[in-house]
Amino acid sequence: MSALTEMGKRAKEAAVVLATLPSPRKNKALLASADALLAAEKEILAANAADVAAAEAAGVKGAFIDRLTLTVKRLAEMADGLRQVAALDDPVGEMLSMKTLDNGLIIGQKRVPMGVIGIIFEARPNVAADAFGLCLKAGSAAILRGGKEAFGTNQAVVAALRGALAAEGLPEDCVQMVPDISRETANEMMRLNGYLDVLIPRGGAGLIRSVVENSTVPVIQTGVGNCHIYVDESADLEKAVRIVLNAKTQRPGVCNACESLLVHEAVAEKFLPAVGAALREKKVEIRGDEQTLALIQDAVPATEEDWATEYEDLILSARVVRDFDEAAAHIRRYSTGHSEAIITENYTNAQRFLNEVDAAAVYVNASTRFTDGGQFGFGAEIGISTQKLHARGPMGLKEMTTTKYIIYGSGQIRE
């Protein structure tokens, strides 16, 4: 039996305990885990400093180092995250429906834990604690595989969490970390059918593609967002400028930021210079089609590749369209199905956009930046699903559970 199969076996055993654990016990364990992270501050920060030094020595650059680096404040935020999850409603046990059939069978659909959840993630060490907290609250054991640069940090974090679990009388194996960060181990994890019930990749497009390509375990695809804002003929242009500016610049590095702007030709002459000026102030580079170039002087020409690119940066592609249908067709072609918005005062176009655009979240007159578990009121999220199976859009605790049918009989047989 391989090391990973052993881990899978132990995770399944822990999951049996978690499956029927009352909420107060889970919440107490989450609070104890938060305390344990703070108590292990010295070890965790030392391990992190070593990881950061090694990454810098290997020539890794700025933004990556920032994501990798833990500080006293960031560690405190990780602990706070666990306390917030403790305060959320427990999704497990909810009865989604219950009815009595003609033959007297009483059949209910009940929300139950998933079992064992695998998380593959990249540099941010906070994901280890966040994912553990959400999995535990949802009644599932977690197997974690973080980025190689944060291996030491993740080990220190997981050691603290396991210590807290043991002190609470719970199986340490409610959270486990893969023993190494080799590609072989990652591949084995992606094929751990029978042990892993679901695999959730958290990270960039490359990681997600690799997991989707290689996994035989069911995957929930998260993240990639080539989000559009379409400014309709009837848009309130002041609103439109404010929303585009917010969706592009409030936090450009995230998946719900706007990457592409479509403008109805009837308002292009008025709108594009205005939004261009506002974006210039925020140092946004605009890559436009010919009509855009004529109206925004410092814009540069867009290539076919631009329409399909999630920049996650202060860059915006922009195009003038003939009408609603051309905007819808452009979105249909280039959208990654994350978040799409229309700015319009036209009732019919608003309704058409909501009905016809195929994405996890479709907006009228609001910034795409709202697609977020916290903003949607879920309290916390494990990611934003851009696929259609199981969960679509922000995934909170409910989306980390499954259901089962429970049937109360009194001797019924099938005729």
Add this chain to the structure above:
Amino acid sequence: MSALTEMGKRAKEAAVVLATLPSPRKNKALLASADALLAAEKEILAANAADVAAAEAAGVKGAFIDRLTLTVKRLAEMADGLRQVAALDDPVGEMLSMKTLDNGLIIGQKRVPMGVIGIIFEARPNVAADAFGLCLKAGSAAILRGGKEAFGTNQAVVAALRGALAAEGLPEDCVQMVPDISRETANEMMRLNGYLDVLIPRGGAGLIRSVVENSTVPVIQTGVGNCHIYVDESADLEKAVRIVLNAKTQRPGVCNACESLLVHEAVAEKFLPAVGAALREKKVEIRGDEQTLALIQDAVPATEEDWATEYEDLILSARVVRDFDEAAAHIRRYSTGHSEAIITENYTNAQRFLNEVDAAAVYVNASTRFTDGGQFGFGAEIGISTQKLHARGPMGLKEMTTTKYIIYGSGQIRE
């Protein structure tokens, strides 16, 4: 662009039309499709006769030939199936929730079509019409890949369905069949990401394993059922005999039939001879552990393999257990997570079984044969999911849809 990519592209275009098609139009198309099947009776039965003759010439045996064979009656049942789907409630458009956030955003979760659904199935030609009907009603285009033995039959069926769609003014490509039944085409279909939103295999364990192993498109795993009945110490033994007999023999070839019997040692001496006699009358072979062999004279010894086998035949494995915990551990080890039942008059054990046994459907005092979309009141089913993502248990029209968030704003931006 390969033939399959072309099909995927056309299916996506058809799906755009289907996504916003009103229910009455879908229902009218389903009724027209039913009529078209009957109108094409001569062509379909001729194609089927040729398929059957070819299969027989290739040495294919009895039960398979029976599944492959269409008759006037079976064709009429296929048409009736489409009419029944027309009569079901349309799942599309249901609002699962709607709320106003503090910032005034109104956010709703709406049930919407999946898009394009792939179905890979084996010999039964009725699956082509059934799957088409459910997909259409759920607002999705279907790409079908049937068994090679039924290729001509499926072509004739799909031709009739496409004719009906065209006559109704709908895209023919709401249903398409792969152009050949080569392994290459099947493999390409399993990797048609970007075109296929979900792939549902319908058939035996081998087919399902192959799809899970090879598909990068999200898969819903259906079917395999190694279902147990545990007869508890406090069971009403008369009820228990009746239920075991029903679950094993009412239709032994299906996934919700009972395959394995666990008996509490305190009632084994009384129960096993009684159930043994009843099963013998129905010509059921019993493969038992030592204690079972001592109590049922014509039982044969069970091997380790028996405990893990879904016979789909008149064979039952049987084992005496010390207590509830040993029964639960046995089920945990060998269950495929389909349907599991306890026969008991003990309240606590009934509740424990429902809580602790991890399966799509868990029963107290009823036959496992009820796990079925029709029995559960879903009207029709595309299969029974034995995995935990998206759908678990019988999958009706609702489970063939996804959701999206629609957000009505009035200029909101994120701070």
